[in-house]
Amino acid sequence: MPQTQRQAQVDLYEELYTRFRWHVPERMNIAELCCARWAQDDARIAIHYEDDAGHTASVTYRQLHEDANRLANRLRALGVGKGDCVAIVLPQRPETAVAHMACYRLGAIAMPLSILFGPEALEYRLQHSDASVAIVDQAGLQNLRDARPNCPALKHLIGVDCNASAGSADSGLLDWPAELASASDQFTPEQTAASDPAVLIYTSGTTGAPKGALIPHSAIIGNLTGFVASQNWFPQPGDVFWSPADWAWTGGLMDALLPSLYFGMPIVGYRGRFSPETAFGLLQKYGVTNTFLFPTALKMMMKAFPEPRGQFSLKLRAIMSAGEAVGDAVFNWCESALGVTPNEMFGQTEMNYIVGNSSQRWPAKPGSMGRPYPGHRVAVIDDEGRPVKAGETGEVALNRTDIHGDPDPIFFLGYWKNPEATRSKYTGDWCRTGDLASVDDDGYLWYQGRADDMFKAAGYRIGPSEIENCLVKHPAVANVAVVPKPDKERGNIVKAFIVLTPDTPRAPESDAQLVARLQEHVRGKLAPYEYPKEIEFIDELPMTTTGKVQRRVLRLLEQERSAAA
Template structure:
């Protein structure tokens, strides 16, 4: 665990946590709070969207609501019923927000999917969800059409980029629809969103979220964004709106507070990120640790090149580590607020640099309204300093039901039941909690491994490697070994410009091993290092260590 760095921040955590009480109305609809209530202000900007070519489009809340009304009427005409799934296969563009609001206000279930999904991934989700309508743009159309004939429930495809055979034209469809629509009176507990988890073990599971999940997210969002919103706050994140990170941590909470969110359709680079933040005067952002590492390596001194107005950075998905944390604080003038959560129960742990001291490398503390513990296999809380599984209780500290929870896995009650140990919903992530309530991430339960009898957590070694000037990113996995059980193996991506030849590679590997030996325990240094061009990532920017682990296991079988 890194040493605690003293901070001048007055620790207000305990009072905020103890005093917080949930107020969840019985009847509640996401569209009402994220669009309709702001639509009376004709000048309030909801979205500023830009694509890779530089074409830009803005949408006011009034326009968002009118277009959503048109789409709700069109979907109703096409036969979409309450609690029926509508697939939304779109990137960060105005039509994505319109589609979500339209689904919520008519009581349908929005099912966002990434434009990067291939035909098999689309087919599985469309079949499993029985979605009757899919909304798509040019980026996802070809794969969707390939899957369509094997998805009998899919009756209609709405294409947002113009006329296309076998598809309904978005613009024609909406032009013929009325701008008047009466919002359906939904319960807070009614289903609203279906997001399929990445499926690290087994087939992807559809996590069904209620309207109230937006409320459950708010304490974490407000805290991690340093008490959002403030005057002239503008939000941007590269996180795909098709996933929890982009939808629940960026798009919907920004709209909930009636603020402006920037959308960008194009490839992420450090230069693009800094340019967007400068051009749109972005104050608040969510950046994955991978993105922050890229930005740190590509532009070490950003304030020399860009005029930035950043006041808050949230990060999640992997451990940030003190290398990135310290860079952001010195180079950007912002303390990164790490956050932890899952699709099933999002935004439950994190930091808030303006309200309580951040500890570099820590996931933070349970956000107000969430009772979080580290538990053992029997569902018992473990003592401080002991590694266990992070879990969330069904109720807050006052015994009030926590609104952040998912309703269950779509058509999979067995998997839903297995997610719980009594009243604890288990995350599958390992951590330890210190005496002050800060959690320290130790990795996924299936990422931990033993080498020569020692328990190895990959994130600490990866963080150490990234501190080396030649390393852009790194992933650590076990390499099967007959004598030790496993060896520590590191896959390393080098920064551009590092000399590459057999002698240089050999020397650099020795240097990296010595670097880790000097910083960590002797048994943690990587016995083997392999340089690769890029690490395998999910579409949400999370490292897929499992693929590298499987690669090493297959190599061991092929070369016994």
């Protein structure tokens, strides 16, 4: 029988939520929990690695632990100590996990940075963090070198798989294999408190400079209820995890890599570009049972392979999705085509995994963000910090304590060198997310968009998610972003930027007809004021490195066009 867990309609939510209690040790370390305690098993696989050139490898927890010790010894010799920042500019590969574990054992702060960052993005983060060492592979090396002259605190670069010319004597680049070969695989770790900083992740934000969210060791514990629940009670025997989410971001690090290692299970790391073909190929090859896939990725997979089980042998038993609303079109495809009810999740870097679904334990409502995960007291609040009524829109917020009055370990420590921004994140004991939602009578949250994504058109308050979900159901639409276009009479009109499927015919006459069909498609399903009065076809949408549509870029484009008209 297809694994569509909604059919059972089991609802254990109240029991799970009310009985849960946090148990956080006073002293703890992510590397001990995610690596060292599994290292005695010589055969236990930590990472299956593959790249787009066909290279493969499998790394055991013992190998990961010993290499982390070697790197920790070398970093200590380079002057890295407790509380110092180490930049990790690496993609999904075993060395990324080694670098993280080495930093944690040192009591240092791991600062993951995307290989997609250009010199300016790297320069800001390296300057602001005072990182003294950066670990990088060939993909990010040139941009890092371009940024380095303006980063006086950055004393050392360690290169992973960098070519011979890059490692020449005058490059100042230390060679990863040589550094590790010269070091002992024994290391006495620093003793760290649960509240000590472990990770520094810079949030992209929508306005102003990126802010560095400082994450404590305890956050790995705070993540667990959401991870276990959204992955249908992970781990189970034979579980294998994979996600295309970049390990340099919260979604890849805290929702995939670290929790998989925490439970001593294997995770697949793939170094290459995402495509539906690659995704299904990896799922089949490694017998992946659990995954985190952004809605954007699921949309691409749905359009490319409407009936994937006819072409691929899959073992999927759980899908978590986050970053955008999944929408019922993708939700229904996951159930019918993959046999898995997707568990939507909501969180952010500052407090991750706070709301979501677990379809085997409580019913999932298509399109809903879910309910607060056990251990997290979540509300939808107004500007004064008061919970709004059911059905009203407000801002999603998390309380410092759970329903029993115990501190919630999920919280970030604060923004690096920015106490004012840290203070403004809170209203009393409520930590604001900047995301809007409503809550229904059953306690399910319904995403309404970022506060800065909402807009008014002809006096109506518009959220893009519902319109985008409606449009993507049309067979010609691969992806879509809805933004306001300034209009003198109405204030704004609804505009849709649409990426068409590859097989959709294009010509001036057919484009005009398609626009009319798409408008009618929405007009017949949503409120009259929600249909897109203007549609523009583009080759690709602007996306963040974490797979979120950058509506802000398109909104600014329309503002510039309007000003120039």
